[in-house]
Amino acid sequence: PIHKGGSKLKPEQYRPVSLTFHAMNIFERVIKRNIIKHLIGQNLTNPGQHGFVPRRSTQTQLLQHYCDICESLSEGSRIVTIFLDFAKSFDKVNHNILLENVAKHKIKCKIGIWLREFLHNRKYKVVANGEMSEVQDVLSWVPQGAVLAAVLFIIMISDIDEKVKSSIVKLFADDTRISLKIRSDEDKILLQEDIDIIYNWTNKYLMEFNENKFEQMSHGEIKNIGIEPYKTPSGKDIKIGKTVKNLGVLHVVIFYSENTYIP
Incomplete structure (x- = not known):
């Protein structure tokens, strides 16, 4: 596992990375190229997804966000x-739900069958400080470090905004933001x-949010309409910030009012 920072005694401060065979990596690249070609050709990618999709990037996501603000x-x-x-x-990706989404994206036949075998009956063990854990079954995840991990994840999350009615949802892999003009x-x-x-959606797909890291930002002011915190899944107030770091870029509130409510 790779240490992300903070206390080295806390397991959550480590990122698991799968070490796969080089020959397998080459084969995964072939599969990935064909899956991406299929998704683009059939117009099956989420328009708001900017991660790991050709001709989209952090820059295109940020530029669209700035255009929405302007x-x-x-x-x-x-x-x-x-x-x-x-x-x-x-780590939370349920294999059965993922494979259902793979089928919805018309990835069937040999590649669909191969992906099922690729995910099922996987096992892992952890090596840390020269010590090795016992072998454990993998019940849910897309293997970080595997070539196919990113494309499988964007398939999993592709319909996150399917039932959203009024707002704009933008993603970069799992980085998610939702915006609306007020x-x-x-x-x-x-x-x-x-x-x-x-x-x-997260409940249905057995995913989970870290609501302590939610942040809220407003640009622009309207008389007689106050800025109040929105709610997390547990009903807590989402933190209102003057600055928010997103995709490595620090966002600063435009036209921030000193009367803005800060909890």
Whole structure:
């Protein structure tokens, strides 16, 4: 495992990485290339997904976000963005649910069968400080370090915004944000409803959010419409920030009001 920082005594501060055979990596690249070609050709990628998709990147995601902000400001409205954080996203992927999504993306026949064999009956052991653990069964994950991990994850998460009604959802792999222009108190209700829809998606797919890392940011001001915190899955207030770091870039509130409510 790779240490992410913080206490070295806490298991959650380590990132598991799978070590796979070089020959297998080459074969995975062939499979990945064909899957990506299929997804692009059949228009099956989520338009809001900018991670591990050709001609999309952190830059395209950030540029779209800035365009949304500028458009909102030019209209004289406020745009609120909620930055969500998955807890151990790659480790939480349920194999059966993932394979159902693979089939929904019309990946069947030989590749579909191969992916099922690739995921099922996997085992792992951990090597740390020269010591080796006992062999354990892998019940859910896409193996980090494997070539196919990223493309399998974006297939898993592809319909996260399928039932979202009013808001814009943008992703970079598991980095997720949801935004909506706020022109009235009714819009505030609509945004919370869409956030709740995404929470329900995680429950359905057996995924989990780390709500302690949620952050909320607003750009623009509207008279008589206050800025209040939205709610996490457990009903806690989402932290309102003047600055938020997203995709390695520090976002700063534009037109921040000193009357903004900070919990």
